[in-house]
Amino acid sequence: MSNQTTYIGKPVNRVDGYAKVTGDAKYAADHDAKGLCYGVIVSAGIAKGKILHIDTDAATQLEGVFKVFTHENVSGLAWFNRSYKDMDAPPGKHFRYLQTDIVTYSQQPVALVVAATFELARYAATLVRITYEADAHVTNLTGNLDQARPPKGKKTGFKKPANRGKFEKAFQAAPVKTTATYYHGAEHHNPMEMHASTVLYYKDGSITVYDKTQGVLNTQSYIKSVFGLSGKKVRTFAPFVGGAFGSGLRPQYQLFMAVLAALELKRSVKVMMTRQQMFSFGFRPITQQTLAIGAMEDGSLEAISHSAVSGTSRFEDYVENIVNWSGSLYHCRNVKQSYELVSMDTFTPLDMRAPGAVTGMFGLECAMDELSYQLNIDPLELRRINYSVEDGSMKKPYSSKALMDCYEQAAAAFGWSERSPQPRSMKNGHLLTGWGMATGMWDANTVPARAKAVFTADGRLTVGSATADIGTGTYTIMTQIAAETLGLPLDQVTFQLGDASLPFAYLEGGSTTAASVGTAVQQACVQIRERLFSLAKDIPDSPFRELTIEQVSFEDGKLFMTETPANFIHLKDIMTLTDTNEVKVTSTPLPNIFKQMKYAKNTHAAVFAEVQVDEELGVVKVTRVVSAVAAGRILNPKTARSQIMGGIVWGISGALYEESVLDHQFGRFINHNYAEYHIPVNLDIHNIEVIFVEEKDDVVNPMGIKGVGEIGQVGVAAAIANAIYHATGKRIRELPITLDKLL
Known part of the structure; x- marks a missing residue:
């Protein structure tokens, strides 16, 4: 049908929104x-x-x-x-x-x-x-760096980065060099529930x-x-x-x-x-990282070294992909990466939104900014000069990479071309204005997932998978996928999750759920379509008997002949006329592993930030952030935008507010409450603009979905730190950047 209603890609309201705002939604303690x-x-x-x-x-x-x-x-x-x-x-x-x-x-x-x-x-x-x-006890990372050691094992998703080329020789020969050490303490999850x-x-x-x-x-x-x-x-x-x-x-x-x-x-x-006990389990690991970058005078990178030391517990080795990004993002022939741990008397750190990338990209993107000032090259231009069409560590082309479009669209929306390059040059009275930018990068992976779908004689579709919705909008996007695939109104589709009796789904994390469960849901609904079409052909004197499924359409709860849409049958009538109570399938999509192995699969972002720094008080205000994101097919721009905005807000929080004080005398996080562990409030958050850059990818999964849960936060802290340097001329390499570090 020419006027076919589509749901995928539309800003559909959350289907669980009513339950949440009225109190019908019950959480674990309810x-x-x-x-x-x-x-x-x-x-x-x-x-x-x-x-x-x-x-x-x-x-x-x-x-x-x-x-x-x-x-x-x-x-x-x-x-x-x-x-x-x-x-x-x-x-x-x-x-x-x-x-x-x-x-x-x-x-x-x-x-x-x-x-x-x-x-x-x-x-x-x-x-x-x-x-x-x-x-x-030992809780001081920087005081015990002499105890640093390689990880004892591998964590799912972590691969020890391989070095390439001859870093030392290339670094020494490079005419322009920068070396810097960056640090951040523990960062705690602290969700509302x-x-x-x-x-x-x-x-x-x-x-x-x-x-x-x-x-x-x-x-x-x-x-x-x-x-x-x-x-x-x-x-x-x-x-x-x-x-x-x-x-x-x-x-x-x-x-x-x-x-x-x-x-x-x-x-x-x-x-x-x-709330105090919420600080007693895993957290983003305390990390110190050092980057050394050598470049030619035209800005082309000759050598990158990225080393990191993180804290872990005495009983487990928690590791993150902190240094790996430096060997992947930019074109450079000589790369050296190392990662070590210090065992401390704390609980084991835990994955936190974009684990490893938030930390590693902060170091890498600040170091790139420092290099740009040494070279007297615009920070955005430096990234363009070193743009890579393949992952240098994996030696594989990207399945898709619209990062250059992200740079262009975000820079245009931000007005980057109007930037005065010299630090402290954009001043209004006692307020110093600074502009900074950074790149974001995250993985675009899929994990095993199954889904079941049941279409009943009343014309309703119920789809389920044992996944979760932690606020990301899983209920809504899965409903959209199912409704569009089977051609049903949204209010005739119910998606079920959060029940261990449902078909298998992996943990909701790593920006994998939309792609993994979404593919399973779509496949289950395609199988329902096929079953319904087969039933329609079995109806006595069926006009569909001689047709193939490619010649029909499903829309508005009906099965149509595509060429002659006046010929149709309600899906409910198919069930009635064939004496069928329900049609039920369970799907187990299998990825094209051989195809996927040939590519590097990632999401990318370009983040531009504006800050105002009070020269007398050292107070920093992030007045504008523009983030352009390339994340494949966007299922719902409303919920996706919320995810990116949430990541940006958390990036601002990590850059300026979240200071976890670990008292080494007692070995305890002493500001373990919302009063003293600071996070931004509404008054701290100003203009945020999110741009989704069009990106098609037929490698990552059949629907071209990459997921947006993580990418929104990656690069934000670096963009803010770089903007603060542009505003003040002071390079702060420790997060959070509090006023005492600026004064």
């Missing part, structure tokens, strides 16, 4: 049950040492307190007999809560108080007295678990492995998640505590972390 009791976690007061004694008498004597769980009364768990690894676990030993008197990090959970009410459990937790024997688990216990010993997670199958697998339960005994759900940013990739300890208490007490239990 679920209730008869006799539900509450658990409150007690955190360790030292960073390293041993528990000598736990006195729980005062707590357990209170009426309504059911039990205080400690390492002294928790035993017999199944994970003693098997090596458990969750879907996001790095190499090492998975931390086992309440299994030992040894304290490994500050705020380690050392007890769980369970009571009839939350208030009683919270009060009883204050009565638990713990005596420690403290040992010397705190981590919580509600476990409903039934008389047959089975449990239903509502968990804050980015993967219900990971939660279910964890529970089965740790507690030795069969799949029939555990149902896990996470239909709504109030933000996660990576914090829900691994099962957090409130899940263990809630399930432990429910199984032991044989009653339903709810456990939610406090």
